[in-house]
Amino acid sequence: MAAAEWLCxxxxxxxxxxxxxxxxxxxxxxxxxxxxxxxxxGQGADTALRDDQYDSTPLGWAEHLGRTAQIELLIR
Structure with missing residues (x-):
């Protein structure tokens, strides 16, 4: 995560x-x-952006992959 912080x-x-x-x-x-x-x-990432390959949001990916903890974070 330190690398992402530095980049931002x-x-x-x-x-x-x-x-x-x-x-x-x-x-x-x-x-x-x-x-x-x-x-x-927390940095304000846009949860509505869709990728070009599957036309899906991060929430769609989390649902497809069964990432229940991340689903909860994304729907807050």
Whole structure:
């Protein structure tokens, strides 16, 4: 998480979409990294952004992958 904090302090956008339209929030859900999901949400990550490959939001990914703890974070 320190790397993400450093990047954001140095100008990286929390909702950057570097690969197939996936945001950091999509990737944190994929990696089952709840602390990162929580941190990104605290930084104002947009939960409505859809990736280019599956046209899904991070919540859609969490539901598909059965990430119940992350679903709870994303629907708060």
């Amino acid at each position: 302090r140095h100008g990286a956008e929390v909702d950057a979409r570097p690969y197939l339209g996936m945001t950091g929030l999509h990737l944190a859900v994929l990696a089952d990294h709840g602390a990162m999901v929580e941190w990104l949400l």
